[in-house]
Amino acid sequence: MPLAVLLAGLTGSGKTTVAQALAAHGFTRLSVDEEVHRLHGRYGVDYPEHTYFERERPVVETIRQRFIKELQAGHDIVLDHGLWRRAERDAWQQAAREGGGHPVVVYLPADREELLRRLAGRNQREDANALTVTPEALDDFFARFDIPAEDEEVIVHTGSVDGLLAKLARERQS
Known part of the structure; x- marks a missing residue:
């Protein structure tokens, strides 16, 4: 049964880095942000920030x-998508089951100071995975993020990709 790794974390938590590492180990990586960028350009530059979600919606369905x-x-x-809300995580897990896969939610926690540090550098880039995030916007993101609840089965990832791959191998066997 194929694995469906669902990354959950805020902007700057390391989702893309983890997704790229898993892709290097044979996983097919699907990125909502990169597809929105390919179709519409840069967030807040090529289109107004407030129109992101209307642009994202059909991309999510295609993905x-x-x-x-x-x-x-x-x-x-x-x-490679944030899955900030529990309802989103639940829906993607159901989609994985519909496709005959074994869903595994991987949560990438990061505190505000660490995210601000990471975003300071990322805010200078112009690629699909870079968007300018102010401290105020980050506070809004925290307010809208559902930290995985105790009854959600998740792998909390704070270490190495090799450690994550080992945990995923155990999931495959279960």
């Missing part, structure tokens, strides 16, 4: 369809 098809084909997937 969801590909996600299911990749799982049905037997491919391990890593979804």
